[in-house]
Amino acid sequence: MKRDMLRGGRWAAVLVLLATTSAVPSAAQGVEDFFNGDVLHRIDLRINTRDWQALRTHYEDNTYYPCDLKWRGITVRNVGIRSRGLGSRNGTKPGLRVDIDRYSSGQRFLGLKSFILDNAWQDPSFLKEPVTMELFRRMGQPAPLEAFAQLYINNAFAGVYVIVESIDKDFLSRNFGQNDGVLFEYEYHMDWRFDWLGGNLQSYADIFLPKTHERDEPEDLYGPIEAMVKRVNETSDSRFEETAGEYLNLEDVMSHVAIENAMAQTDGFVGEWGMNNFYFYRFEDGVFSRFLVWDQDYAFGRTDHPIRYHLDQNVLTRRTMEINRYKTHYYNRLLDTANAMSEPAADLPEGTDPMSWFEWQVEKRHRLISQSVASDPVKPTDMEAFEGAVSYLREFARLRPWVIRCEVAKEVRARDADEICRPPEGSGQEDR
Amino acid sequence: MSSRPVRIVLMTSLLLAPAARALAQQPAAPAANLFGPGTVVVLPAAAQEPAVPSDVTWDFEDGPSLRIGKAFRVDFTAVVQGDFRSYDPTPDDASDTEELETLRFGVEGVLFKIVEFEVKYDFQDDDQPWKDVYANLRLRDAFQVQGGHFKIPFGRERLRGVGSLDFIARTLVSEDLAPARDLGGMVHGRTRRSGVGYAVGYFRGEPEGAINRIAVPDFEALEAPDLEPTGPIWAGRVTVRPFRLAGAEGWFKDLEAGADVMTATLDEGLFGARGRSWFGPEYFPRVYVKGRRLGLGVDGAVEAGPFTVQAEYLRVTDDRENQGLGDETVPDLLAHGWWVAGTWVVTGQKKSRADEPDAWFPGRGFGAVELVTRFEQLRFRSVETGGDEPFRNPRATNLYPNSDTAWTGGVNWYLNRFVKAQVNAIREHIEDIERTLRPGQDTFWTYAVRLQVSM
Numbered sequence: 001m002k003r004d005m006l007r008g009g010r011w012a013a014v015l016v017l018l019a020t021t022s023a024v025p026s027a028a029q030g031v032e033d034f035f036n037g038d039v040l041h042r043i044d045l046r047i048n049t050r051d052w053q054a055l056r057t058h059y060e061d062n063t064y065y066p067c068d069l070k071w072r073g074i075t076v077r078n079v080g081i082r083s084r085g086l087g088s089r090n091g092t093k094p095g096l097r098v099d100i101d102r103y104s105s106g107q108r109f110l111g112l113k114s115f116i117l118d119n120a121w122q123d124p125s126f127l128k129e130p131v132t133m134e135l136f137r138r139m140g141q142p143a144p145l146e147a148f149a150q151l152y153i154n155n156a157f158a159g160v161y162v163i164v165e166s167i168d169k170d171f172l173s174r175n176f177g178q179n180d181g182v183l184f185e186y187e188y189h190m191d192w193r194f195d196w197l198g199g200n201l202q203s204y205a206d207i208f209l210p211k212t213h214e215r216d217e218p219e220d221l222y223g224p225i226e227a228m229v230k231r232v233n234e235t236s237d238s239r240f241e242e243t244a245g246e247y248l249n250l251e252d253v254m255s256h257v258a259i260e261n262a263m264a265q266t267d268g269f270v271g272e273w274g275m276n277n278f279y280f281y282r283f284e285d286g287v288f289s290r291f292l293v294w295d296q297d298y299a300f301g302r303t304d305h306p307i308r309y310h311l312d313q314n315v316l317t318r319r320t321m322e323i324n325r326y327k328t329h330y331y332n333r334l335l336d337t338a339n340a341m342s343e344p345a346a347d348l349p350e351g352t353d354p355m356s357w358f359e360w361q362v363e364k365r366h367r368l369i370s371q372s373v374a375s376d377p378v379k380p381t382d383m384e385a386f387e388g389a390v391s392y393l394r395e396f397a398r399l400r401p402w403v404i405r406c407e408v409a410k411e412v413r414a415r416d417a418d419e420i421c422r423p424p425e426g427s428g429q430e431d432r
Numbered sequence: 433m434s435s436r437p438v439r440i441v442l443m444t445s446l447l448l449a450p451a452a453r454a455l456a457q458q459p460a461a462p463a464a465n466l467f468g469p470g471t472v473v474v475l476p477a478a479a480q481e482p483a484v485p486s487d488v489t490w491d492f493e494d495g496p497s498l499r500i501g502k503a504f505r506v507d508f509t510a511v512v513q514g515d516f517r518s519y520d521p522t523p524d525d526a527s528d529t530e531e532l533e534t535l536r537f538g539v540e541g542v543l544f545k546i547v548e549f550e551v552k553y554d555f556q557d558d559d560q561p562w563k564d565v566y567a568n569l570r571l572r573d574a575f576q577v578q579g580g581h582f583k584i585p586f587g588r589e590r591l592r593g594v595g596s597l598d599f600i601a602r603t604l605v606s607e608d609l610a611p612a613r614d615l616g617g618m619v620h621g622r623t624r625r626s627g628v629g630y631a632v633g634y635f636r637g638e639p640e641g642a643i644n645r646i647a648v649p650d651f652e653a654l655e656a657p658d659l660e661p662t663g664p665i666w667a668g669r670v671t672v673r674p675f676r677l678a679g680a681e682g683w684f685k686d687l688e689a690g691a692d693v694m695t696a697t698l699d700e701g702l703f704g705a706r707g708r709s710w711f712g713p714e715y716f717p718r719v720y721v722k723g724r725r726l727g728l729g730v731d732g733a734v735e736a737g738p739f740t741v742q743a744e745y746l747r748v749t750d751d752r753e754n755q756g757l758g759d760e761t762v763p764d765l766l767a768h769g770w771w772v773a774g775t776w777v778v779t780g781q782k783k784s785r786a787d788e789p790d791a792w793f794p795g796r797g798f799g800a801v802e803l804v805t806r807f808e809q810l811r812f813r814s815v816e817t818g819g820d821e822p823f824r825n826p827r828a829t830n831l832y833p834n835s836d837t838a839w840t841g842g843v844n845w846y847l848n849r850f851v852k853a854q855v856n857a858i859r860e861h862i863e864d865i866e867r868t869l870r871p872g873q874d875t876f877w878t879y880a881v882r883l884q885v886s887m
Contacts, residue, residue, distance in 0.1 A: 046757050066825030078823040103824040
């Protein structure tokens, strides 16, 4: 029943609920408007100039600074912002966490308690994260809503940012219809590939940061995680599916990994440097849990990124792939993803050359932000690098579905593998 | 500092030594030979030491005191306090505590009847171990000049020594609004007959008290931002006994009234006055300030036989120049509070003589038992609203008010001049339910027991 629930999108009801419970009079605006990816939003922050200077100088600190937020005529007073990010932290164009309820626990903005202003510092194209999250949602996976915004600090243009929905209780409610389980953010500290770290719960506390129920006893917080990892590692092959299934929906796990590998994500669940960039939610009243995708700045890797990338290096994915049912599911999800990518775009503006859904996701966002990026005073690279990065994304979007189908056909030794692997016309891959 | 077992052994020894000394003391013993065998005091040996010049003497009536004729006197002092505290409800990040709160040793004395000095060091205070370190030039009682590290003359209760407090803890008002010691100079004096006293001082601006101590703005910070302490402080205090001055007689003749003023420049930053509850957390965190700090206070105290009544009001305003979200100047922060306290020595002694030797425990009586109670409130807000709704952020034009209202009840048992036991129950009520240790809960109890040895 739980597993059914996981798939059940309860968007409409929750969005209505969020909109009606917002503390701010939002007229006709709702959270779906704020995350409308077809629009380049404008967000204004009014902040003391010394605070903005201090935030940029001490960007490694998590110090909060007060400010007023304005979006489409809605002003939210008394919100808190702080620098955020790991590798993307910098003082030139700081990534920001906006906490609506920092100074007033009940305050909401369109029903949101917080959101992220991602500086896209590690992505010269600005597009990798929003397009990848769009694909996750298209594939029926819960993923943060995202949109582009021009950020103005005290009426001065401060750059193009990506608005990212926080993974928090609101997100959980929207996606699962419940939010009182325990939510963890994975904190990268080491190259970890789901190996059992021993019985000391501190080993798990170091990498699973609780975002809800923070004051629960360590045994309650990390005990089930330790047990899950231990059993995934130590259970016999014959009982693996049953045992791991008590904690995880293995199909969901492999769907998550399939989409990341389809997107050539090198810093994700089976990343180059171990596991990274996910949240982990343990549902109410039990140990059943699921992983949630986060931060996809390292997606759009090589076009020929292996479809079995690092599956055998992660204990959970390796053992799951040893079961035929899940191996089949994994390849099917890869093909589903490739098919979703290559479906003809349905919402092309008049006069636009036909292209796939995936190509259009890149193209329409490029059209949306390119002018603003040109005037972005603190963009991480110059326009030449931006256009070059977008050009690569276009190529990836054009070729990746074909590469996935070809590689899957080879893996399953399909009789028509040669046909499937024939490069599409005009792909420039005819010599492959 | 030393490890906990060492501290406990040290504390136990220090607590037991004077008690043993008092226990060994017999009612008929001559005053010059108060101590029996087994005490840690070296009086007999020193008294029999022939090499010591005849004008060098030791006196132990109020504790060890070395005197060289009339030219020099040095008293050795100690204050040891061991506390036990319990909380209801129990905080998430704390439990019942027992600790050696104070382990302070020092000397104070007089040279040539004109130069007074004091040096005290607290081994339990890792942040500010040096306490009073000063010299005082007593030209006349009414005109003295003092320099060094000592208490800024602001606040009646703040100026009382830690060993002579009627309650285990100072008031919220004193802790958070009155600066404590700082490096500086002061002119002061008192006329004995009229009871008029005054003190005016200039200090460096880095006092050890809470109001100026710099804190990291956010506990999540990976690195503390560079923050500077306040500028120099001017402070002054006047006390007067109006009825004595007018020649009136009666129980009220020793009523003393006081007034304080303090001003300091405030560097820009998170330096505003803050409110901390006994229970632990800040209920009013620091806000951004810049400009001038102005402190004012009035107080009064009267003793009538076994009864005392004291009251004090302190008010501090901090400028907030250019501290609004749009860099505009916003209304000053106002921190103000009052307290009133009463004590009653139920065993009948005068309050000021509660530790006189005629009832010392053990041997001569049960000591003195005193009931104490105190009511206090400390509140923070903007001086004016600025026409805006109140917010909790540290740059709000209209700072969201918050207050801590506390009642304390307790019992003090003065066993003798050296040993005191105190029991306090403190009930606190936080006004803003979002800024308490446990959001949604606004009332907290703290129970405390203190055993003190001092000389």
